[in-house]
Amino acid sequence: MTVQHIGVTEVRSAAIATWDFGLRAVVETGHAITSGASLLDAVERGVNVVELDASVATVGYGGAPNAAGVMEMDAAVMVGADLSVGAVAGLQRCRRPISVARAVHDHCRHSMLVGSGAAEFARQHGFPEEDALSEAARAAYEEWVATQAPGTVHGHDTLGLCALDATGHLVAACSTSGISFKHPGRVGDSPIVGSGLYADNRAGAAAATGDGDHIQRFCLSFLAVELMRAGATAMEACRQAVQRVLDTPGGPPTREVSLVALSPEGDLGAATLLERFEYAVWNASGAEVRCVVAADS
Ligand code: GLY
Numbered sequence: 571m572t573v574q575h576i577g578v579t580e581v582r583s584a585a586i587a588t589w590d591f592g593l594r595a596v597v598e599t600g601h602a603i604t605s606g607a608s609l610l611d612a613v614e615r616g617v618n619v620v621e622l623d624a625s626v627a628t629v630g631y632g633g634a635p636n637a638a639g640v641m642e643m644d645a646a647v648m649v650g651a652d653l654s655v656g657a658v659a660g661l662q663r664c665r666r667p668i669s670v671a672r673a674v675h676d677h678c679r680h681s682m683l684v685g686s687g688a689a690e691f692a693r694q695h696g697f698p699e700e701d702a703l704s705e706a707a708r709a710a711y712e713e714w715v716a717t718q719a720p721g722t723v724h725g726h727d728t729l730g731l732c733a734l735d736a737t738g739h740l741v742a743a744c745s746t747s748g749i750s751f752k753h754p755g756r757v758g759d760s761p762i763v764g765s766g767l768y769a770d771n772r773a774g775a776a777a778a779t780g781d782g783d784h785i786q787r788f789c790l791s792f793l794a795v796e797l798m799r800a801g802a803t804a805m806e807a808c809r810q811a812v813q814r815v816l817d818t819p820g821g822p823p824t825r826e827v828s829l830v831a832l833s834p835e836g837d838l839g840a841a842t843l844l845e846r847f848e849y850a851v852w853n854a855s856g857a858e859v860r861c862v863v864a865a866d867s
Contacts, residue, residue, distance in 0.1 A: 584836040584853040585616065585733040588779040588828060591626050592729060592850035593859050594619045599733050600852040609735045610649060610672065613743045617645075617668040620729045621745055624704040628727040631665040632704040633747025635711050636754045641702040643667040643747050644761040646682075647675055650740030650769035657682040657761040663699045664692050668745045671761070673697075682761060702747075714751050728760045730767060730777025732832040740834065742769035742777050742791070749782070758782025764792035773799035774807070774833045780844075781826035788814055794831045794839075804831040804839025812841045812865045825864070841865050 583603050585596040599616030603609065621630025628634060635641050645667035646657035656675025659682065661667050670692045674683055683691050693699065703711075728746035744760040744767045759782035760766035766782065768791040769775035776794035778785050790811050797807035808829045815822050828842040830849050840849045840862045848861050 582736050582738070582836045583734060584832060584838065585731065585851070586830045586832050586838050586840070587616070587731040587850045588729060588777060588830055589727050590848045590850065590859045591620055591623070591629075592731065593857060594623070595729060595731050596850045596852035597857045599731065600857065603733070603735050609733060609739050609741045610647070612735075613647065613731060613733050613741045614668055614672050616731055616733070617729060617743050617745050618666050621666050621668060624706065627707065627710070628747055628750070629729045629745050630667060630747070631700075631702050632707055633702065634707055634750035635703055635747070636756070637751045638754050639703070639708075639711050640754065641747060642752075642754065643702065643745070644757055645671040645743070645745040646761040646763065646767055647671050647741065647743045648763055648767050648769040649675070650742070650771040650775055653770060655681045655763050657763070658688040659684040659757040659761045660755060661688045661692065663689060663702060664697055665700045665702050666697070668743055670695070670697055671743075681763075684757070685755075711751065718751075728766065728779040728782070730760070730779050730830060732769065732775035732777055732830060734775070734832055734834065734836055738771060738834055740769045740771050740775040740832065742767040742775040744777055759785040759790075762786055764789045766791060768792045768795045770795055770799070771834060774804060774831055776807070776811075776829060776831040779828050781824040784815070784824045785827060787823070790815070790827070790829055794829055798831065798833055804833045804837045805841070806839070807831055808839040808841035809865050812843055815843060816866055
């Protein structure tokens with residue numbers, strides 16, 4: 571377990587992110603917040619750190635391609651102050667999809683752009699056309715083509731990040747290359763507001779990771795935020811939201827469901843249906859990776 575104690579001037583500020591690789595994202599976000607960056611800038615910078623890290627095999631550059639060997643990435647950002655959003659899905663030839671989602675938020679009259687329209691928007695807003703397929707991802711894809719049955723599902727670990735600044739503003743963001751070797755055109759939960767992420771300054775923020783084909787059936791992030799609005803702590807809200815998946819008539823469609831949440835007071839929460847789920851936090855006490863076990867264990 572990694573603990574990094576860093577200087578914090580605002581006691582309420584906090585960030586929480588999915589997975590252990592989220593630690594670098596929350597640390598960068600925290601540094602940006604304490605340096606005076608806007609919360610949106612801070613979150614974008616935090617997510618960029620992971621997107622540009624080729625060793626993370628499910629996010630941005632170095633992420634997994636689709637079944638045709640093409641990188642198609644999903645990302646979204648939501649601002650809790652006014653419930654505004656920007657999202658991209660199936661974005662190709664870009665290493666920083668969250669920045670394109672941010673540009674959609676800032677400069678587009680629409681909330682979500684997909685496929686070639688998203689790529690064209692990215693070019694128009696100065697994002698270079700870049701190969702997002704790393705050598706390692708290409709090799710993994712070639713091995714999959716040679717050895718796996720079509721349709722085999724591999725990892726889909728999304729970077730989901732929620733952050734709070736000292737003025738009580740919340741932002742949530744997601745970035746992922748989606749399920750490895752997915753059907754071309756497949757879009758998961760991550761860029762879909764309410765499913766992959768949600769933020770409302772008056773209630774809280776949440777972000778999900780796991781099997782997005784099923785997570786989007788439950789609007790998990792919205793559910794967690796609404797539970798906080800009704801009085802649940804961030805931890806209780808996450809547990810009750812994943813319980814909704816467990817309670818599916820006929821049984822849960824997947825156990826690949828994990829959630830992080832942040833209240834307007836800086837209260838942190840996480841829950842999972844996996845045996846074990848690591849998430850990263852940053853607040854006045856420093857930054858560390860924490861772990862929760864399955865909500866029904
Ligand atoms: N949760 C990411 C995905 O399923 O695409």
